[in-house]
Amino acid sequence: MADATTIESAKRAAAIQAVAENFDPAATHVGIGSGTTIVYVVDAIKERSTNPNIRYIPTGYQSRKVIEQAGLTPFSFDSLSDDVRLDIAFDGADEVDEDLNCIKGGGACLFQEKLVAEKARKFICVADYRKNQSRLLTNWHTIPIEVAPISVPPVLRALRELGSPNPQLRQTLLEKSGPLQTDQGFFIIDAPFPPLLIPADVEAGKGKGDGSDGTWEVNKLSQAIKRLTGVLEVGIFSGLDGVEAEKLRESDAGKTLPVITGGQKPIAVYFGMQDGSVQVRRAKK
Template identity: 80%
Template sequence: MTDTTIESAKRAAAIQAVAEHFDPSATHVGIGSGTTIVYVVDAIKARSTNPHIRFVPTGYQSRQVIVQAGLTPIAFDSLPEDVTLDIAFDGADEVDEELNCIKGGGACLFQEKLVAERAKKFICVADYRKNQARLLTKWLTIPIEVAPISVPTVLYSLRTLGSPNPKVRTTLLAKSGPLKTDQDFFIIDAPFPTLLTSADVAAGKGKGDGSDGKWEVNKLSQAIKELTGVLEVGIFSGMNGVEAADLRAREGARSAVVGGQKPVAVYFGMQDGSVQVRTSK
């Protein structure tokens, strides 16, 4: 498919996602990173009549997109602690049937997860290439943000978990060394076999704990996150924002859950100009 087809698909998905989920009366909106998000911001600008909305970027690139659109950005760490984002829009590198996502191709996964978990709901916008039945089908590695000093230990641990050849991501100019995130951390890209969904494990298609060479999405994310030196894992799984809010309402002070990582809906722009919507229900 041509670049024009891909860009048209991204634009169509963004326009429909914003039309169906953006509320002009919102006060705070999360804006993710990547090429698709440019179309999201354009669509918001076309529909927004409220100059008081504050837009929370997930990194330098998304902040520039917000500013260039004439909208008002606010840093994540400037948000009052009692403020929840009305909604967050972001892309993904791959999405499976259960709406689990891989993110981090643009090295903004830590801030993307902060924003997703702070939102009442996260809407994912992507093109048809990102629509897969299982994670690690076309996008073959999991981005992991790590402290530079911990890289050798984390690489060894990832190989122990079953990643055949995890590597530190370098800049486009290799002689400049490892790519640095907005936190001055490094990114490790770790390949694993295609991940199981929770439904796969329930159907007996694998244990999901890595003991048979097969990992379930949530279990692998947890195993990697527990490695000392790992700041964040580019797997967005578990609950979505609506489910997290329900849990907090039920458990109150007993729950430390802030929000959900998964989108409540994913909008895929297709080759033929249509938009395919996958929801959590």
Template identity: 80%
Template sequence: MAESTIESAKRAAAIQAVEENFDPAATHVGIGSGTTIVYVVEAIKEKSTNPNILFVPTGYQSRQVIVKAGLTPIAFDSLPDNVRLDIAFDGADEVDDQLNCIKGGGACLFQEKLVAERARKFVCVADYRKKQNRLLTNWPTIPIEVAPIAVPTVLQSLRSLGSSEPKLRTTLLEKSGPLKTDQDFFIVDAPFPTLLTSDDVKAGKGKGDGSDGSWEVNNLSQAIKELTGVLEVGIFSGLNGVEAEASAAKGGSNNVKVIIGGQKPVAVYFGMQDGSVEVLKAQ
């Protein structure tokens, strides 16, 4: 019964997210990974009347979902330089009040971040279990994609940053060894204390820089990303796509226009236990 409730919640969230955000006139659409995205693709298939839309997957699983639906996939690295995705749909392992996300439970975080940053807007679809006030409330760890040769060094550095027991993720058959990503990298899962938001730091609830044992979302993401051997961190924070495009239009401090999208979603659709859908939107 619980599983049926969860799947119904995922489907309801996907249907509403697609109904309110998918434009049949779009030319390029990002499709993330995970079980919720299956329902997103189903909803797009029902709504789409344009056979020329190209769908960019974040990994092997999402590409198979696209193909099975009779839609047309295109590899991320096949996109022309001047093309941005009209929208990207993806799930999350946990989302906080500021729409920061933890992703990477399915080991696709690097490609998920590539697609999110290439999209004009990223819409997240999830079930009620993923909705938390702060990251690392229910979801236990931060997934980190690491070069195999660097795993011992990264594990030691993560402990220095305050992770209690970071571990290399293995396959379901442990004798098969570490889980490999689509990039042939490994995944390290690092537990940390519940993360602060930027508002928490402003309110004096912690320094957020690790010096007092507390970490703010963006600060921890940056600290981990700076470790040699780390390809990507499963924290999606900072700007969303709309904010990033507005920032790029201003040209930055050097007056150079750089088109890089945001990591955070512009909206998150949570399917709830009672069959309703709760929507959190960027302020």
């Protein structure tokens, strides 16, 4: 069992280095994610920020309160104009694979986290050593899925048909209070699947990755779940990273802008390690 003090020290070290290497005091808009690690990110930003005009865009109620308590200025996502891009977004993850695909949603903020990530020019992920895995669903065994309350029974049935052995509706800590509700008033289903393949696994013949042989590739499973009626969002962050998305937008200048979906992968993940060091995993060039 990991020591709680070691874990918190690892989170703090990762946050400090991630902010030192990526936060720009001249930024205008900065996305702030949710979870325990983000508290250390905001603390590190507060130490370095000399610009009172930066607007910090939270991914939910908890991150808004963290921003406010640090004396920084929160700004609602839905108040941003269409042409504004966030300079950067910092967030955590429940698990990250070697391609920088992430599982998020343990804190039930995955929908707003995706909105903020996709609005950012780049997304930096900050986590502790437990989240560092070669494939998703290795240590964190379920995919959080945000669903409309009325759709829970058919979505549970559809997830079982996709190969999830025992998807469960997430309850509050006090079971008598019923299912946990997100900031949108939706529910969360946690769906277990076998560890997810990356495209290189499919190319190497380790599975078809389309569910037909019991294997799923990250992007294909995310898309299959997202297509289910009643699903608002899936807690898999995959597809393009921010740098790739910006290049795609720039290459399409003067035309209809392409739609960037999938939640956006981070361009780098900072893992705080047990020995106090920080391991950085960056997007492959």
